[in-house]
Amino acid sequence: MENNKQDLMRAIQVKFPRLSKGQKLIAEYILKHYDKAAFMTAAKLGSSVGVSESTVVRFANELGFSGYPKLQKSLQELIKNKLTTVQRIELSNDFITQENALKGVLKADMENIRATLEKINHKTFEDVVNSLFKAKKIYIIGLRSSSALAEFLAFYLNLILDNVKVVAYGVSDIFEQIINVSEEDVLIGIGFPRYATRTIEALAFAKSRNADVVAITDSLLSPLAAKADYTLIAQSNMASFVDSLVAPLSVINALIIAVGLREKEKISRTFSTLESIWEEYQVYSYKDKNER
Structure with missing residues (x-):
């Protein structure tokens, strides 16, 4: 089944005459409220229309x-880039309350990491690491909520590789910051629903200049993946006004560590020097020297 609203809705309409009475109630609900149905369990959907969970299955x-999870995923693919923040708040009320917020969010993040471990391509991951070592310059772009991920990745890669530049909103336009990107470079784009238009355009621009383009995003159907040579999948599902960035950050951590393991001696020298600088200029709070 293609993840396309028109195809899925058309399939429901075609099947409708042959459905049982209970199944027709489900079909009507999905056709009218597919944005809400996408984040309901089979039991919750059944309860909403007055049928059993087995009828939904x-x-x-x-x-x-x-199975129902496949239908649910198809519905989620339809709407995750279309929901406004207000709609996401409304949806979050269906499964996260003040009483269960801590447990609900942590369990959802655990599921995101588990799904990421299953979906991510290990060979692609190694190819990305190799491309970083071959690159003359590494550009990293992640806008809006993904900016924190971009800064984190750049901070640590710069300690190892020295040739990393963050592309962000500022005095210069995005394109001015990557104007010199070439086939010798790598551009890493980070983006999750709702995808930032400028990130997609930056990836397309880098690809037109024959640079290696890496996307860290939630799906191979993502518009970032369509512009990339390599795509690292990190699941970010969270029907809330706050994006779930736990799994993406975990993938980024793995990327940093994989790069660092190839440059152990350099990292050791760098951090040895940094420790002296940090202590001299009191960058961190140190206890008495005898206690360290």
Whole structure:
């Protein structure tokens, strides 16, 4: 089943006459409220329309899905880049309350990491590491909520490789900052729903200059992935007004460590020097020297 609203909705409409009475209630609900249905469990969806959980599962099978989770994922793919922040707040109220916020969010983040471990391509990961070592210059762009990820990645890569530049909103336009990108360089774009337009355009620009383009995003269907030579998948599902960046940060941590493991001696020298500088200029709070 293609992750396309028109195809999925059309399939429901075509099947509608042959559905059971209970399944028709589910179909009508999804056709009207697919944005809400996408984040409901089978039991919750069934309860909302007055049918059993097993009826919801059979409905998914009737549409050609192997189970309800596949139908749910298809619905989520339709709407995750279209939801406004207000809609995300409304949806979050369906499964996260003040009473269960801590447990609900932590469990969702655990699931994101588990799904990322299953989806990410290990060979692609190694190819990205290799491309970073071959690059003359590494550009990193992540806008809006992804800017924190871009800064974090750049901070540590710069300690190891010395040739990293963050591309961000500022005095210069995005394109002015990457005007000299070439086939000798790598551009890493980080973006999750709702995808920042400028990030997508920056990846397209770098690709037109024959640079290696890396996307860190949530799906191979992401508009960033469409512009990339290498795509690292990190699941970020969170039906809330706050983006879930736990799994993306974990992938970025792995990338930094993989690069660092190839430059152990250099890192050791760098941090040895930094420790002396940090102590001399009191960058960090140190206890009495005898206690360290």
